[in-house]
Amino acid sequence: MQPEQILTHPANRLTESDRTRYFEQGYLAIPGAISPGWVRRLRGAMEEVVERSRSCTQSDGVFDLEEGHSAEAPRLHRLYSPQDHHPVFWEFVASDEMTALAADVVGPDVKFHHAKLNFKTGKGSRGFKWHQDIQSWPHTDYSPVTIGVYIDGCEADQGPLTMVPGTHQGPLYSMYDEAGNYVARLRDGDLTWMREDMVDAPVGPPGTVILLNCRTIHGSATNTSQRARPLFLAVYSSADAFPYTASPIDSPRLGEIVRGRPARFASFDQRPCELPPDWSRVRYAGPWQMQKAEEARKAAAG
Numbered sequence: 001m002q003p004e005q006i007l008t009h010p011a012n013r014l015t016e017s018d019r020t021r022y023f024e025q026g027y028l029a030i031p032g033a034i035s036p037g038w039v040r041r042l043r044g045a046m047e048e049v050v051e052r053s054r055s056c057t058q059s060d061g062v063f064d065l066e067e068g069h070s071a072e073a074p075r076l077h078r079l080y081s082p083q084d085h086h087p088v089f090w091e092f093v094a095s096d097e098m099t100a101l102a103a104d105v106v107g108p109d110v111k112f113h114h115a116k117l118n119f120k121t122g123k124g125s126r127g128f129k130w131h132q133d134i135q136s137w138p139h140t141d142y143s144p145v146t147i148g149v150y151i152d153g154c155e156a157d158q159g160p161l162t163m164v165p166g167t168h169q170g171p172l173y174s175m176y177d178e179a180g181n182y183v184a185r186l187r188d189g190d191l192t193w194m195r196e197d198m199v200d201a202p203v204g205p206p207g208t209v210i211l212l213n214c215r216t217i218h219g220s221a222t223n224t225s226q227r228a229r230p231l232f233l234a235v236y237s238s239a240d241a242f243p244y245t246a247s248p249i250d251s252p253r254l255g256e257i258v259r260g261r262p263a264r265f266a267s268f269d270q271r272p273c274e275l276p277p278d279w280s281r282v283r284y285a286g287p288w289q290m291q292k293a294e295e296a297r298k299a300a301a302g
């Protein structure tokens with residue numbers, strides 16, 4: 001569904017000015033938007049999955065392990081598809097708490113695509129280079145939104161999400177390097193126009209939400225603090241937007257309607273989107289492995 005049509009439906013949770021800001025900036029931060037009850041449940045589920053990661057010795061399709069991970073002191077980059085590994089996460093994805101927010105920016109009929117839980121354990125956990133999301137999972141329109149929830153809150157030294165306002169209206173850049181490797185980040189040469197004072201890095205207490213449009217340029221810095229920065233991320237679209245490539249992160253829940261009704265017609269936005277590798281044939285390695293592979297290629301090239 002296109003923004004003009006979405007805005008004809010009354011908002012559920014956001015004020016009209018917040019909605020306008022989302023469509024103007026390409027993101028919106030809402031400090032403490034998620035209720036303390038849900039934050040407590042998410043934290044409990046997260047602690048359970050971290051316990052499970054203690055027996056994990058190498059990254060697999062479930063956990064992406066950070067350097068130095070051990071049974072005694074788990075260090076995790078990410079839990080893939082948390083909604084398939086703990087019932088509380090699916091309950092949350094499909095809850096009114098989340099889908100009412102999603103509906104405010106994608107329209108009344110809401111479809112789930114995928115989710116992940118990024119941990120950024122602290123004491124130097126890597127950040128994310130500048131990227132746009134939609135090139136990794138193209139859809140027939142640009143309604144997809146990622147709803148990020150800072151379970152324990154986020155402060156400036158914990159590597160918050162950083163966004164460049166208005167970039168959802170600009171071009172989609174390549175996520176391949178000059179040699180044709182998919183690197184899930186934008187090329188430095190495409191970003192020479194970017195200045196530090198253009199970047200926004202909202203922070204907030206536990207339950208703070210970031211609504212992020214799929215075209216917006218964003219990234220995040222290293223978590224230099226001693227504290228983990230768990231960020232639960234769930235991707236939704238309008239029910240009438242359809243992915244046309246395999247998803248990098250698969251789930252039996254992909255495509256489930258979590259609010260409203262399924263579509264009878266698809267929505268199309270003609271603006272082009274670069275295609276990712278065919279994720280049904282090429283395993284999606286995640287941004288950290290891609291970064292390491294890129295560093296190794298650079299080192300080998302001298």
Ligand SMILES: O=C(O)CCC(=O)C(=O)O
Nearest residue numbers: 118128160161219220231
């Ligand atoms: O966890 C982060 O800091 C960034 C997450 C992100 O940009 C992504 O998963 O696409």
